[in-house]
Amino acid sequence: MARVAVVHNTLDLRSGADAVCLHVCEALQDVHDVTLFTLSHPPLSTLNGMFDTAAAVPVRTPPGSEFLGPALELVADHAGPLLAPRSVLLDCFVRRHAQGVDLLVSTANEFDFSRPSVQYVHYPQFNGRAVDDDDAGRLDPLWTRLAGLGDRRLPADATLVTNSSWTAEAVAERYGREPTVLHPPVDPIGGGLDWAEREHGVVAAGRIAPDKRTLDAVRIVDAVRERGHDVHLHVVGTAAPAYRSYVDRVAAAADAREYVSLETDVSRNRLESLLTTHRYGLSTKPDEHFGMTVAEYVAAGTLAFAPDSGGQRDVLDGAEEHLFSSVPDAAATVSRAIETGREPSLPRDRFGRDRFHRRIRALVADRL
Incomplete structure (x- = not known):
């Protein structure tokens, strides 16, 4: 020892x-x-x-x-x-x-x-x-x-x-x-609903902070809805005091939209419940160093989307249908997945x- x-x-x-x-x-x-x-x-x-x-x-x-x-x-x-x-x-x-x-x-x-x-x-x-x-x-x-x-x-x-x-x-x-x-x-997250039973909603989890571009998740879902898809958004993540001004901006954006909800510092059970009952997981930080949240999306059986940069490419195996370069491109990428009925294919136990x-x-x- x-x-x-x-x-x-x-x-x-x-x-x-x-x-x-x-x-x-x-x-x-x-x-x-x-x-x-x-x-x-x-x-x-x-x-x-x-x-x-x-x-x-x-x-x-x-x-x-x-x-x-x-x-x-x-x-x-x-x-x-x-x-x-x-x-x-x-x-x-x-x-x-x-x-x-x-x-x-x-x-x-x-x-x-x-x-x-x-x-x-x-x-x-x-x-x-x-x-x-x-x-x-x-x-x-x-x-x-x-x-x-x-x-x-x-x-x-x-x-x-x-x-x-x-x-x-x-x-x-x-x-x-x-x-x-x-x-x-990142352990596989067991249980949850079968794909057909999951809500047509997006979860944006993780630290709520300017570098995570949490507000971009709201903009992306706005654009997906403008394309005619009735999806909602759960922003759920940690809200450290160091980022209180930005968290206030995210809260204001959520309050202005009936299809966006914000939950901060939730229990592990609550996070896993959201991930295993919704179809889509969204990360919005470019050049994420790894992307533990993206890995959790995969571990929970959601269809994960992330910027085409950084360590997130490792998590998503560089699959172009999961990656995007901008807010408009993200809206198009998520919309294509909805329209084609794409389902998750990555193994849930890799990490x-x-x-x-x-x-x-x-x-x-x-x-x-």
């Missing part, structure tokens, strides 16, 4: 990356002495209920984290999630307080750790300006230097893992190393948690 520190910048955003963090803790907690280092977090019981996990590990946060978390959330509502500065702050805390640890496991992207590590990269958080990444903020060079990665070299004793082949290419471009691809855990847990334990054992 080794002493393992799982490092995750914040669990307040309630995203797919946070689900991976909880799964990593669950996978390792019975075979190693695991401690989770993070800046701020809701109770693990809340997160376990949200992600259908059973993580039960000690959590260490910096002094004053009860004030730091809300302060960062207040700023994030206007400046975005601030993942890079959060990671820099967390790295400083880990360096001071993780002495005696045998292995560091990051579930929040790349770090310049001074000891052996396994680093799960959802998308590189530093050196964006170095590769002309349009999404890299103007302070990216500063955070990159503070993170110790200005030379674009990751530690030689770091095992690199990514969530999709698309993210793997981004890591290779920035750091010149080919990581292992390990798709996140099960047992596969993920086994591989994480193996990667940790190899690095140790």
Whole structure:
């Protein structure tokens, strides 16, 4: 049994990356002495209920984290999630307080750790300006230097893992190393209605945030209805305080349409009930790093649609009839599926948690 520190910048955003963090803790907690280092977090019981996990590990946060978390959330509502500065702050805390640890496991992207590590990269958080990444903020060079990665070299004793082949290419471009691809855990969702009995409705699940373009789901369903198809939309997802202004805009759009409903921070049972009783699942974020929500659509037996970019292509096997390039193209793609009576054909069990847990334990054992 080794002493393992799982490092995750914040669990307040309630995203797919946070689900991976909880799964990593669950996978390792019975075979190693695991401690989770993070800046701020809701109770693990809340997160376990949200992600259908059973993580039960000690959590260490910096002094004053009860004030730091809300302060960062207040700023994030206007400046975005601030993942890079959060990671820099967390790295400083880990360096001071993780002495005696045998292995560091990051579930929040790349770090310049001074000891052996396994680093799960959802998308590189530093050196964006170095590769002309349009999404890299103007302070990216500063955070990159503070993170110790200005030379674009990751530690030689770091095992690199990514969530999709698309993210793997981004890591290779920035750091010149080919990581292992390990798709996140998404269990098949059993039960539900047969296809013929399902409602002619669309579910848009996941984090409600500007980068997810949740409002585009409303626009797409508007356009599908204009084509003569009587479909409705359930927007159902997490509403972190960091995105409260955008959530308010989504709520206003839903209130203005009788065929759109909004439910936030619902139970796992409620989410699965919607997914297994409706025909269509819709993702609207281009360049999604993996697309856990899209994988859940597939796992629940819905017909899933997503932008033709990013890791979602892995999830949907690059099938053109499931992919779109714009809001009008999405409306046309969904409408064609309705008109032709297309049904799901992708296997529902491709990304099960047992596969993920086994591989994480193996990667940790190899690095140790």
